[in-house]
Each structure stands twice: as structure tokens, then as C-alpha cells.
Amino acid sequence: MRAAFRTGAIAAVAAAALIMTGCSADAGSEGSADDPVELTYWAWAPNLDKVVDIWNDQNPDIQVTVNKQDGGDPAITKLLTAIKAGSGAPDLIQAEYQKIPTLVSSDALADLAGTDAADLSGDFPDSAWDSVTLGGDALYAIPQDTGPMMFFYRDDIFTQLGLTVPTTWDEYAATARALHTADPTKYLGTFSSNDAGWFAGLSQQAEAEWWSIDGDAWGVGIDEEPTQQVADYWGGLVEEGVIDNKPMYTPEWNAALNDGTQAGWLGAVWGPGVLSGNAADTAGLWKAAPLPNWGSDVSNGNWGGSSTAVTSQSEHVDAAVKFATWLNTDPEAVQALVTETGIYPASTDAAASALTEAPEFFSNQPDFYDVAAEAAQAVAPFQYGPNVNVTFSAYNDEFAKAAESKTRQAFLDAVAAMQQITVDDLESSGFTVAK
Amino acid sequence: MTATVATPRSGAGRGAGRSATRRPAGRRSATRRHLTPWMMLAPGIVLFTVFMAAPILYTVVLSFQKEMVKGLGLGSGAKTRTFAGFENYVATLTDPEFLASVGRVLLYGVILVPTMLGLALLFSLLLDARRTGAKGFSRVSIFLPYAVPAVISSLLWGFLYLPAVSPFYWIFEQLGWDDVPSLLSPGLVIFAIANIGLWGGVGFNMIVMYTSLKAVPTEIYEAARIDGASERQIALRIKVPIIMPALIMTALFSMIATLQVFAEPTTLRPLTNSLSTTWSPLMYVYRDAFTRDDIYSAAATSVIIAVATFAISFFFLRVVQRRAFGQED
Structure with missing residues (x-):
């Protein structure tokens, strides 16, 4: 596999070099203030164009135009269509981490291993860097933001009922029981069959490896001990009835966050935005804590997060890399990303200097971003595979059935079904799957 | 053509x-x-x-095509398009998920089409009856839901179905009825979807039937009254047989619309554990094309659905044509 990757990398570098020389022959790839390099950038983060304006003011030779997209999924579908058509793709795209293998297998992304971006590995947590290299020698994107998971809870309800903040999953289960016994209308959380990324994050924390590269074959390890442990744990709590089984992000869930029916939420660092949008009246009542742990090992998972990738149709790879590097590592740019788009930056140092004041919704917790930084550092590595979409939609279907049936066994069966569907899909597409 | x-x-x-x-x-x-x-x-x-x-x-x-990947499928040229023969068709037709989705829409059609057409016929006959008052207002109020896009109406109904936010469940609670099951539970969700279809569809079908009732010459009714026929007899013995072609047309359109149900279950899906991503055949196509990024399988399933819709429509017309238009031949 190493050899294969290296050959690929060399080929990509050679190709990039050819493109560069091709360009410099006529107009010059560097660009100048009179004849700037024009880059297009598909992204959906709100107000990203305001951050890009800062760059455009400072760099007359490389001008970037943001093309606002509807969201992560539609942007990727559009990009794949442009790649199939052979033209129409932008130079840069905002790509969620779990989409990268799919994009790479469709040959939609340029390999940046031969560019200056390769030197950035030290700027980002290992988990984020692994997601953009797929664990190999290639580099397919520059990390932009991450979503380390956190536990949000209603501090007022905890104080009122004399509950303590759980640090392990055993304590979480005990707290869930205590809360539900004290007030049978209340739950410490819900198991949502709608959010595959959420369950992937919880499994990531348990050190699951859903996909792995084994020589020239993909390994699929969903139906293995870590994920089974997570499914068994949640299946048990749902069966017991101390954890709700309704999906998140429904009007019902919003109402439950507002009236305290849901007294806790296993969310991610971007949670304050969701809570302030869905339960604005509860500002100041919530607190954030690290995700409970399995035993004494401190570990965490990611839910969400995205990167900046250069597409394979870009004719200005070096210029695009220059911009993407600035956007995601320059202190001024990262500060603007935080204030304008509200993301949690992936760059460790830039995040520490940009995130000093707690979000308004958590003004009662001045150390919010210290907790977040701890959570970000603890994220375990996790490899996504080329058919994440298939696995995620299998999660929706299988865990919907399991959550509805409210039995521990059904949760384990759902994990087995996810494994089966994922492997079958890989094999029917012609991927080599390690046994 | x-x-x-x-x-x-x-x-x-x-x-x-x-x-x-x-x-x-x-x-x-x-x-x-x-x-x-x-x-x-x-x-x-x-x-x-x-x-x-x-x-x-x-x-x-x-x-008839598919995409094949080599090895890890990373890097350029890893994917090639090849001829698949009937592979995609066989895969769809032998997939229990697809067959189950077909079963669900057939049941959905059995629930929805007779109820919808029955109500539409009842309303159009009532509007056409001599003594009915406030005709214009009633007609518009029955027709109005048809003007609401299916996604919007599904969102509205979704709110009404969720016990925690529904005013209905608030009323049930005040009445002391604690165990009213949610319409979004697995056994009842089909009724929840049929109800949205019914609410949106009755008005359109009613207008079609009412228009063809208006085209009937009134001398026929006068003759019937002179012969001593009651309003109900006129409705059942004269009006219904005369507008039979309109009834058949609305039935055919309703059946086709039923087979293509998509917006309602797709909009309700995130609200409940009871709806899978392959609840209806068109959702199955959507999942293949846009979630699994497999347009080839989606194309094969689309062709199957189109052929089946055509066959069902043709068969239905063959069966009812002799009865409905028999006297014209």
C-alpha cells in the first residue's frame, strides 16, 4: 500500500508540475495585481465570504470568489456531477471529513502532498490530519474545523435534583436512572437514529475502526467490539427506558430542550449555536463538560467538522493551497472564521488564541473553550471509508428499527446489519475488501 | 404522439x-x-x-451500466464504467427492501384512493344538490388544501402528529385520555401519510367531478323529478353513472400519484423512527441516486417503476373501459 501511495503521490506531483509549467508558458501561474489568478470556492459556512474579503484585500494577485452552497451534501453531489462532466468544478471546496474518501475515489481532489501544505501536519491534531491524509502519504485537504464531542447538561436541574456531572459512562447511566426516577418525564438524553455522525463519534471515542486500509484492500470493522460495546450500552439504557428513543432535531426535541424534558445532550463543540437557536430561553442554564469516558482512558470522538480541498479540475493548485493555508492557519483568518462563521477551528494554536471568551449562550461558564480544547485534544483517530454514505443511511434505517423496538439485542443486530450492508456495497462496487 | x-x-x-x-x-x-x-x-x-x-x-x-472500482479505489482512474446487463434490474427486483416498499404503497393506495374518491364524490354531489347553501365558499375551502405544496402540508401535519407539540394531544390530555397512540408509531404511520394525501387530494378530485356534473343537461334531472325520483335517487342512479368517465380518470390519476408518493414520507421521516429511507419505491430510487451515489441502480429502478405504472394503468383501463364506456360502443 505504501508503494502504491508513493507512486500515486509522485504521479500527482509530476502532473501538478506539468500543469504549472503549462500555465507559466502563457500567463504565469503566479498571477499579478494586473492579471490576478481567479479562484472559485464552493462553501456553505455562513459569512465565509467576509473572511475571504480579508484575503482578497491583502492579495491582489490571487482573487477568490466564494460560491455559497446549500450544505455539505448538496455541494458534494454537485461537485461529483461536475467531475463526471469533466468541467465546471471550482478550484476549492469545503468538504466534510467523512466525504473525503468518496471524493478521492471519484478522483475529485488534487493530491497536495507535493505542495507547501504538506508541512502543516504539526498545526493540527493528529485525528484531523489523519482524516485528510487517509492515513497514507497523500494529502487531500487542509483541515478547517473540527467537532469534538461534549456533554451539555442543564445545570439548574442537576443542582435541583442533587445530581453530579458524570465523568464515565457508568456514571452517565447512573445519573440517567437517578434523573428519570426523580422525575419520570425527564431524560438525560435521547438515542437518535437520525444522526449517524453522532453515533460514529461515540464509536470513535470507544476506539472503533469502521474502515481501515489493509494493503490493497479496505477493512470494515463496524461489527466489532468497540462499536458493539457502544450499541449494547445505549440499547440497554433505551430498553430500561431511562434514555429516550426519539430522533434529535425534531420540533418535539426542541420543545424538550426548552422545557427540561431533555436535561442533557451529547453534542459537539458547535452545540451552543444549536441550543441558542432551538432553546434560546434556556441561555445561562446549560453547562458543558467533557464527554463521559469508558473507564479511566480519556478519549473523545468527533461529530462534524470540515476541510478545505483543492479539486482535481483546478489549474491553479499552488495558488489554491496558498489561500487554503492562510484561511485555516493564519491567526487573523482563523479569528475571522471564529467571529464570522462560528466554527471551532482545527488549527490548535490559532484556536487557542482566537477562542478566549465563552460563547454568549454559555456566559455562565467562562472556561467553556478550555473544556473544548481538552475535548479536541482527546479525539481518537478515525478513518472514514469510500462508502460512508451507504453506511450512514444503513445506520438511519437499522437503528430506527432498533430504537423503536427498544431492545438491547436489536441494537446489536443493527450494528451487524450496518457491517453487512457496508461490506456488500464495497464488494458489489468492485472494491477489494479484507476478510 | x-x-x-x-x-x-x-x-x-x-x-x-x-x-x-x-x-x-x-x-x-x-x-x-x-x-x-x-x-x-x-x-x-x-x-x-x-x-x-x-x-x-x-x-x-x-x-444497463455500472461503475467498477479497482483495489482501494483511491486516486485517478480507479473507477470505470462497464456494461452490467440486467444486473441492476435483478438486484432491484430481488431486494426485499424494494418489494417491501412496493407492498407498502399498494396498501397505502388501498387505504387512500377509495377514501379520497369517496369523499370527493360525496362533496361534489352535495355541492351539486339543489338545496346546498354557501356553495362557493365550501368549494373553495375544500379545494384550498390542494394549493398547499406537499412538503409544506407534511411539515404542518408533522407538527400536529408529534405528541409533545401537537394541540390535539394537549386536548386529549385535558380530557384525561393518556394513552392515545402517536400516529407516527410504526403501525399507524401509513395512516398519517394517507391523511396528508387525503387532505391535499380530495379538493382536486372534487373539482374534476363537480365540473363534469355541471356539464350534465338539467332537463335530465327535471324529467327524473317528474317521474318522482328523490334527490338521492337522482344522485345515485343518474349523476354517478353519467360522470363515470370522470370517476375513472380521477381513479387512474390517483393510482399513479399513489405509486409515486415521495414528498410526504420524505418530509416526515426525520421526525420518527417508523419510516425508513426506502419506505416508498421513489424513496428507494432517491436513496440510490443521491445518498448512495449509484445512479445506475436508481435508473434501473426508475425504469421498473415506469413500466409497472404503465402496465397497471393499461390493465385498469382495459378492465373498466368496457363497463364505463360500454354503452358508447
């Missing part, structure tokens, strides 16, 4: 017959006569070809 073929041919026949006996000037006008229908048809033919025929043909072509 028949018009595009028949018109020019008859024009050509006439032109050829005449040009043999007429002066050359006649031939020029014959050519013009020959061209005119084609020119008038051209916009229709072009639009049909570009936006209907070509995509359909392309769908059929795609349905």
Missing part, C-alpha cells in the same frame, strides 16, 4: 394527389402545406425530445 404522425401524412397524401394535375405554382403551395404542420409541431417535438425522450433514453442506457 398520434397527432404528430397522422397530420403530416394526410397532408402529404393530399398534396401529392393534387400536384400531379396542377401547375408548378400549386406544387410550391403544396410544399408549404406540407411544411406548415411540421413547423407548428416543431416546438412541441423539440421540447419533447430534449426534455422527455432524451432523458428517458439516457436513463435506460444508464440502467
Whole structure:
């Protein structure tokens, strides 16, 4: 596999070099203030164009135009269509981490291993860097933001009922029981069959490896001990009835966050935005804590997060890399990303200097971003595979059935079904799957 | 289709017959006569070809292909498109998920179509009855839900179905009914979807039936009344048989719409554990095309659904035609 990757990398570098020389022959790839390099950038983060304006003011030779997209999924579908058509793709795209293998297998992304971006590995947590290299020698994107998971809870309800903040999953289960016994209308959380990324994050924390590269074959390890442990744990709590089984992000869930029916939420660092949008009246009542742990090992998972990738149709790879590097590592740019788009930056140092004041919704917790930084550092590595979409939609279907049936066994069966569907899909597409 | 073929041919026949006996000037006008229908048809033919025929043909072509990957599938040239034969068709037809989705929409149709057409017929007969008051207002209020897009109405109904936010469940609670099951639970969700379809569909079908009732000459009713027929007898013995063609047409359209149910279950899905991503056949196509990024399987399933819809419509018309239009033959 190493050899294969290296050959690929060399080929990509050679190709990039050819493109560069091709360009410099006529107009010059560097660009100048009179004849700037024009880059297009598909992204959906709100107000990203305001951050890009800062760059455009400072760099007359490389001008970037943001093309606002509807969201992560539609942007990727559009990009794949442009790649199939052979033209129409932008130079840069905002790509969620779990989409990268799919994009790479469709040959939609340029390999940046031969560019200056390769030197950035030290700027980002290992988990984020692994997601953009797929664990190999290639580099397919520059990390932009991450979503380390956190536990949000209603501090007022905890104080009122004399509950303590759980640090392990055993304590979480005990707290869930205590809360539900004290007030049978209340739950410490819900198991949502709608959010595959959420369950992937919880499994990531348990050190699951859903996909792995084994020589020239993909390994699929969903139906293995870590994920089974997570499914068994949640299946048990749902069966017991101390954890709700309704999906998140429904009007019902919003109402439950507002009236305290849901007294806790296993969310991610971007949670304050969701809570302030869905339960604005509860500002100041919530607190954030690290995700409970399995035993004494401190570990965490990611839910969400995205990167900046250069597409394979870009004719200005070096210029695009220059911009993407600035956007995601320059202190001024990262500060603007935080204030304008509200993301949690992936760059460790830039995040520490940009995130000093707690979000308004958590003004009662001045150390919010210290907790977040701890959570970000603890994220375990996790490899996504080329058919994440298939696995995620299998999660929706299988865990919907399991959550509805409210039995521990059904949760384990759902994990087995996810494994089966994922492997079958890989094999029917012609991927080599390690046994 | 028949018009595009028949018109020019008859024009050509006439032109050829005449040009043999007429002066050359006649031939020029014959050519013009020959061209005119084609020119008038051209916009229709072009639009049909570009936006209907070509995509359909392309769908059929795609349905016989698949994408194959080598090894890890990373890097350039890892994916190649190959001929798949009937593989995609076999995969769809042997997938229990697809067969289950077909079963669900058939049940959905059995629940929805008779209820919807029954209510539409009842309302149109009531509106057509002599003594009914506030006709205009009633007609508009029954028709209005049809103007609400299915996604919007599904969102509205979704709110009403969720016990924690629904005013209905608040009322049930005040009445002391604690165990009213949620319509979004697995056994009842089909009724929840049928209810949305019913709410949106009755008005349209009612208007179609009411319009054809209005076209019936009133002398027939007068004659019936002189013969001593009651309003109910007039409705059942005269009005219903006369508007039978309209009933058949609405039934056919409703059946086709039922097979294509998509917006309602897709909109309700995130609210509940009871709806899978493959609840209806079109959702199955959508999942393949846009979630799994497998347009080839999606194309094959689309062709299957199109052929099945055509076959069912054809069969239905064959069965009912003799009964409905028997007296006209």
C-alpha cells in the first residue's frame, strides 16, 4: 500500500508540475495585481465570504470568489456531477471529513502532498490530519474545523435534583436512572437514529475502526467490539427506558430542550449555536463538560467538522493551497472564521488564541473553550471509508428499527446489519475488501 | 404522439394527389402545406425530445451500466464504467427492501384512493344538490388544501402528529385520555401519510367531478323529478353513472400519484423512527441516486417503476373501459 501511495503521490506531483509549467508558458501561474489568478470556492459556512474579503484585500494577485452552497451534501453531489462532466468544478471546496474518501475515489481532489501544505501536519491534531491524509502519504485537504464531542447538561436541574456531572459512562447511566426516577418525564438524553455522525463519534471515542486500509484492500470493522460495546450500552439504557428513543432535531426535541424534558445532550463543540437557536430561553442554564469516558482512558470522538480541498479540475493548485493555508492557519483568518462563521477551528494554536471568551449562550461558564480544547485534544483517530454514505443511511434505517423496538439485542443486530450492508456495497462496487 | 404522425401524412397524401394535375405554382403551395404542420409541431417535438425522450433514453442506457472500482479505489482512474446487463434490474427486483416498499404503497393506495374518491364524490354531489347553501365558499375551502405544496402540508401535519407539540394531544390530555397512540408509531404511520394525501387530494378530485356534473343537461334531472325520483335517487342512479368517465380518470390519476408518493414520507421521516429511507419505491430510487451515489441502480429502478405504472394503468383501463364506456360502443 505504501508503494502504491508513493507512486500515486509522485504521479500527482509530476502532473501538478506539468500543469504549472503549462500555465507559466502563457500567463504565469503566479498571477499579478494586473492579471490576478481567479479562484472559485464552493462553501456553505455562513459569512465565509467576509473572511475571504480579508484575503482578497491583502492579495491582489490571487482573487477568490466564494460560491455559497446549500450544505455539505448538496455541494458534494454537485461537485461529483461536475467531475463526471469533466468541467465546471471550482478550484476549492469545503468538504466534510467523512466525504473525503468518496471524493478521492471519484478522483475529485488534487493530491497536495507535493505542495507547501504538506508541512502543516504539526498545526493540527493528529485525528484531523489523519482524516485528510487517509492515513497514507497523500494529502487531500487542509483541515478547517473540527467537532469534538461534549456533554451539555442543564445545570439548574442537576443542582435541583442533587445530581453530579458524570465523568464515565457508568456514571452517565447512573445519573440517567437517578434523573428519570426523580422525575419520570425527564431524560438525560435521547438515542437518535437520525444522526449517524453522532453515533460514529461515540464509536470513535470507544476506539472503533469502521474502515481501515489493509494493503490493497479496505477493512470494515463496524461489527466489532468497540462499536458493539457502544450499541449494547445505549440499547440497554433505551430498553430500561431511562434514555429516550426519539430522533434529535425534531420540533418535539426542541420543545424538550426548552422545557427540561431533555436535561442533557451529547453534542459537539458547535452545540451552543444549536441550543441558542432551538432553546434560546434556556441561555445561562446549560453547562458543558467533557464527554463521559469508558473507564479511566480519556478519549473523545468527533461529530462534524470540515476541510478545505483543492479539486482535481483546478489549474491553479499552488495558488489554491496558498489561500487554503492562510484561511485555516493564519491567526487573523482563523479569528475571522471564529467571529464570522462560528466554527471551532482545527488549527490548535490559532484556536487557542482566537477562542478566549465563552460563547454568549454559555456566559455562565467562562472556561467553556478550555473544556473544548481538552475535548479536541482527546479525539481518537478515525478513518472514514469510500462508502460512508451507504453506511450512514444503513445506520438511519437499522437503528430506527432498533430504537423503536427498544431492545438491547436489536441494537446489536443493527450494528451487524450496518457491517453487512457496508461490506456488500464495497464488494458489489468492485472494491477489494479484507476478510 | 398520434397527432404528430397522422397530420403530416394526410397532408402529404393530399398534396401529392393534387400536384400531379396542377401547375408548378400549386406544387410550391403544396410544399408549404406540407411544411406548415411540421413547423407548428416543431416546438412541441423539440421540447419533447430534449426534455422527455432524451432523458428517458439516457436513463435506460444508464440502467444497463455500472461503475467498477479497482483495489482501494483511491486516486485517478480507479473507477470505470462497464456494461452490467440486467444486473441492476435483478438486484432491484430481488431486494426485499424494494418489494417491501412496493407492498407498502399498494396498501397505502388501498387505504387512500377509495377514501379520497369517496369523499370527493360525496362533496361534489352535495355541492351539486339543489338545496346546498354557501356553495362557493365550501368549494373553495375544500379545494384550498390542494394549493398547499406537499412538503409544506407534511411539515404542518408533522407538527400536529408529534405528541409533545401537537394541540390535539394537549386536548386529549385535558380530557384525561393518556394513552392515545402517536400516529407516527410504526403501525399507524401509513395512516398519517394517507391523511396528508387525503387532505391535499380530495379538493382536486372534487373539482374534476363537480365540473363534469355541471356539464350534465338539467332537463335530465327535471324529467327524473317528474317521474318522482328523490334527490338521492337522482344522485345515485343518474349523476354517478353519467360522470363515470370522470370517476375513472380521477381513479387512474390517483393510482399513479399513489405509486409515486415521495414528498410526504420524505418530509416526515426525520421526525420518527417508523419510516425508513426506502419506505416508498421513489424513496428507494432517491436513496440510490443521491445518498448512495449509484445512479445506475436508481435508473434501473426508475425504469421498473415506469413500466409497472404503465402496465397497471393499461390493465385498469382495459378492465373498466368496457363497463364505463360500454354503452358508447
